Amino acid sequence: MVTDVVTDVTTADFAMGQRWLSETEMEQGLGVITQVQDRTVAVLFPATGEMRHYARRDAPLARYHLLVDERGQHADGWYFRVTEVTVQDGVINYQAQREDNGDTVVIAEVHLAAQVAANHPLTRILAGKVDRLDLYRLRHQAQQFLQQWQQNPAAGLLGARADVLAHQIFIAATVADRFNPRVLLADEVGLGKTIEAGLILQRRLLTGRSERVLIVVPDSLAHQWIVELLRRFNLRFSLFDQERCEQAALDADSVFTTEQLVIVPQSLLTHKFWSLELLEVNWDLLLVDEAHQLTPATPAFSKLSELCEAIGSVILLTATPEQAGAEAHFARLQLLDPDRFSDFASFQQEQQHYQTLAPQAAALAAAGKDAELDQLLDHYGTGRVMFRNSRSHVGQFPQRVLHPQRLTPEQNKLDWLIELLKQHKQQKFVLICRHTDQVLLLQEQLRVQTGIHAAVFHEQLTLLERDRAAAYFASPEEGCPLLICSEIGSEGRNFQCAQHLVLFDLPHHPDLLEQRIGRLDRIGQQDTIHIHVPIVADSAEAALFAWYQAMDAFNQPNAVGAAIYDQLHDQVLAASTMTDAEGEDNQLLDELIIATETMAADLREQVQAGRDRLQELNACRPHQVQPVLDAICAADDYQALQAFMEQFWDRFGIDYDALNDSSGWLRPTEQLRVPIAGLPEEGVTVTFARGYALQHEDVEFLSWDHPFVQQALELLSFDSYGSTCVAQLKNRALPAGTWFIELQFVSTLMAPKALQAHEFYPQQRIRVLLDSQGRDLTAKVAAAGLDKQLLPLDKKQARGLLKQLRGPCQQAIKTAWSPAEQAQSSFVATAATAVEQQLAQQLARLEQLQQHNPLVRDSEINAVRERREQLLQALTQPVLQLDAVRVMVNIPA
Structure with missing residues (x-):
């Protein structure tokens, strides 16, 4: 038992060899008294080698001592558990049991390790460190939000600057x-x-x-x-x-x-x-x-x-x-x-087999038999390795309108282009042709003959030059009306800001034609796409144009073009050569057109009936994705997020000035408490509204996934901010001076990130409420109701009260571990049941699927099995830590 407990700093308290914490420099670790004089005291901090001299009467020091059953560390590095505490000549001696070998030892406090957990709530209490009531509440909020985010099925899918499709x-x-x-x-x-x-x-x-x-x-x-x-x-x-x-x-x-x-x-x-x-x-x-x-x-x-x-x-x-x-x-x-995929011939046969399954799958989809459809697709579909959605299946795409312009051999494509641009002065055009030389020639001809300054986009430009050209063209105020691109230079780029596409020449492969049109015709395009094609009579491109029309490649997405090309490209080349050379009726072209129309119709029917239909059904299963969509929709209701972040910014030295109902200006101030990665010194415009972010690309879209928000959650959940607090309780029914202590524990699993332990066991928060007699009131006094009775105290008054209650608080913290451990056991049991049930179901499903679908790999099955075993093992050793302490003292008006 403790024979002498020191709780206040007075002129009589200091003695050589004692260990004290600096209330103003906790990072110095444990100090040791090396000299005591009439008016001053000298303290050496071994962890840093720093020496400090203080006036005895107002030294900012807090006495450090361990209680029975508490864990300590010796200066030599080994740990011990305290069994008895005695004091002799003002110096504490700990009788303890070593953890490494079980030996009973007596340790003078001078031999304690100099390093202590400076951010630990107990250490902060002993050092008199207190935070404001609102910061304690904000920490509590952050941990609740973090737990919710960890268990959200849409975590990581919430913050994309994109429509939710x-x-x-x-x-x-x-x-x-x-x-x-x-x-x-x-x-x-x-x-x-x-x-x-x-x-x-x-x-x-x-x-x-x-x-x-x-x-x-x-x-x-x-x-x-x-x-x-x-x-x-x-x-x-x-x-x-x-x-x-x-x-x-x-x-x-x-x-x-x-x-x-x-x-x-x-x-x-x-x-x-x-x-x-x-x-x-x-x-x-x-x-x-x-x-x-x-x-x-x-x-x-x-x-x-x-x-x-x-x-x-x-x-x-x-x-x-x-x-x-x-x-x-x-x-x-x-x-x-x-x-x-080891044999190409077997692969081809398998693709043909899907045709027999498509009608059955379509019937199940039409009847709304989701479970049966899932089983069919899982057993026979290719969706485990390939996902392919089609425009016809997704819908919501603009109409394509073809504007062919037939020219005589004497007419000039350039003159036609100039006239076309004059007719649509206020609209933007993208022109694509095969080669860079043609791009540069057109740019120069337009500049010299008409004064039109076109942006160019080709493979010889540097990446930065291409970005500048795209930005110049896209600018609604200062941009140019025309962007001229080469075939390769434009691949992968998106130009939804334009509605007019000029195919100055035609590519030789249908997929290249579809890619050209796809530069404009894509998600995000709001208007009709106008496709302008100049066709010189009796030219090779006239034959190409007729061939593309035969497969209806301009007016709709062309899923069969590649297959047609594979079978007919020699005939296309022959027909094009004959037309270009002779300028006469071309029997080869006529035969090609008939063959193409027939083949296109047959292939589209096969595609619709076979593999592509199965892929469409597999690439988006509405009933499976709906819970994720609901979670994203709920997160888009951003009032709670905005309120939390505005409180965080206010407490951490970041200004937020509302610019309108949907956005605000965020900038760091001189009072910034911690650096925020990605926040520029000059500030940034932010919004919490997805729709506003989509309309204003220069505005930062803040969601629960955003780095600013994630940093706030982590700072408040894992650092010491808001971890100790003294508050004023206003309750007329209680005697003045009655006090309570609320302890917040967190329980986590120490497991590799890849296990995703938080899906089953997010950071668990455990609340324990004790009165001054050590009685557990957790179940009797709700946190929300108690919080409404609390008022903040000024820092000086809060520290004074905490000094008086240091010893009792330390004892209460020790008492609270038992109910916290009991609560943790309950959480662990629930999580273990969930791991067993969910992963066993997942494992059984994969094993069953593998019997029908060889695309289910052994490594996937083994990964589920190993994850289950490792999670269950981690659940046998959860880590319980004291996270925050709030002392509440009844001070009626």
């Missing part, structure tokens, strides 16, 4: 939650594959499923990806082109380990040195855009194959998976699952 959210949620997803995202042009990929990245990064990501993109799209990921998802990737690699090599042995999130241009895959360095990094996710450009015939394909083999999670993106032919498409599927 069911097909995108379904793919993102499905792929992001898989163990090592290996998929091909192949939505038709304009359906938002980049947004789907960004959503997947954001959810996996925010929830800890992925940490080190490599993105490979065509060289021309590198800057666009950097900008889009930051603008839409607040993901800060670093671009490693050849110049950046050379610079990084000067400072690091391994170039790509200097950043966690990396984008590389496609050309880097063929670099003799940097391509080898890519394989030296333990990436956990690889994402490849415009994957159709990489075929077994390209030099970069072998390096891509090595990366896919080395990296667990792989996501390939392409709107035209069969552009380079069915075998090239099959080769990319082999990158994802070489065991499953």
Whole structure:
């Protein structure tokens, strides 16, 4: 038992060898009294080597002592549990039992370790550190919000600057939650594959499923990806082109380990040195855009194959998976699952088999039999490896209107173009042609002959020059009316600000034509798309135009063009050559048109009846995605988020000035308490409203996923802000001086991020309320009702009360551990049951599916089994910590 407890600092309290905390410099650790004089006292802080001298009467020091059963650390590093406390000549001696060997020892306080947990609530109480009542309440709010976010099925999908579209959210949620997803995202042009990929990245990064990501993109799209990921998802990737690699090599042995999130241009895959360095990094996710450009015939394909083999999670993106032919498409599927896709002939037979399943699937969908449809798609569908939505299935796309202009050989395309631009002076045009030389020639001719300054976009421009050209064209006030693009230079770029597309020449492949039209005709386009095509009579392009019309390639998305090209491209070439050479009736062209019309009709019927119909049904299952959509909708009701963030900004030295009903100006002040990553010194305009953010791209969209919000939640949940508080209780029914202590414990699991333990066991908050006699009132006095009776105290008064109650508070904290541990046991039992039930169901489902669908990999099944075992093991050792303490003293008016 304690024979002498010291609670107040008086002139008689100091003695050599005592341990004290500095109330103003807690980071110094435990100090030891080295000299006591009449009016001063000297304190050495061994942890920092600092010496301080204080006036004895008002020294900002707090006595540090342990109670029976408390854990301490010896200066030599080992830990002990206190069994008895005695005081001799003012110095505390602890009789204790060593944790490492069980020996009974006596430890003078001078031999305590100098380092203590400065942010621990008990240490702060002993040092007299108190926070304001509103900060304590804000901490409580933050922890509630963090727990809700951790269990939200839409966490990581809430904050994209994009419309909430069911097909995108379904793919993102499905792929992001898989163990090592290996998929091909192949939505038709304009359906938002980049947004789907960004959503997947954001959810996996925010929830800890992925940490080190490599993105490979065509060289021309590198800057666009950097900008889009930051603008839409607040993901800060670093671009490693050849110049950046050379610079990084000067400072690091391994170039790509200097950043966690990396984008590389496609050309880097063929670099003799940097391509080898890519394989030296333990990436956990690889994402490849415009994957159709990489075929077994390209030099970069072998390096891509090595990366896919080395990296667990792989996501390939392409709107035209069969552009380079069915075998090239099959080769990319082999990158994802070489065991499953081992024989091309078997793959082709399987595709044909889907035709027999499509009517059954369509009937189930029409009847609303979701469970039966799910079973059919899971058993036989390709959705575990490939997702493809079509425009006809998604809907909500603008109309396409073709404006062909037939010219005689004597007429000039340039004159026609000039006249077209004059007729639509106030509208924007995108012109695409095959080659850069044609782009530059047109730009110069228009400037000289008409004074029209057109922006140009081609592969010879630097990435920065392309970005500037796109911005110049898109500007509604200062932009130019015309953007002239080359075929390759425009690939992957989006120009929804225009409604007029000029096809100055025609590409030779239907998928290239669809990609051209898709630069304008995509999600976000609000108006009719006008397609202008100049056709010179008796030319090769006249034959191409007739061929494209025969397959109806201009007026609707063309899902069968690649298949038609594969079978008829020799006839197309022959018909084009004959027309161009002879200028006479072309029997070859007539035969080609008839064959194309027949083939297009047959293929569209097959597509609708077969594989593509199954893929559409599988790529968006409304009943499965609805709970996620509901969660996003609930989060878009942002009043609680805005109120919380405004309180946080007010307490942490950040000004927020409302500009209108939907936005405000956020800027740091000189009183900024902690740096906020990403908040510029000059400030930034922010909004909590998704609709406003979509209309104002220069405004930061704040959601529960946003880094500003995540930083606020983490600061208040894991740092010491608001962790100790003394409040005034106003209750006439209680005697003056009656006091209570409210203790907030947190229980967490120490488990690898990849286990996603928070889905079953988020940070659990446990409240224990004790009165001054140590009686547990938690179940009798609700937190909300008690909080309404509390008023803030000024800091000086609060510290005075806390000094008086240091000893009793320390004893109360010790008492509170038992009920907290009991509450933790209940949480753990509930979580363990949930782990067993949910993961057992998931495991059984995958094992059953694997019997019918070989796309279910053994690694997926093993991952679920291992996750269950590891989570159950982690639940046997939860970590309980004291998080916050509030002392309430009844001081009636």
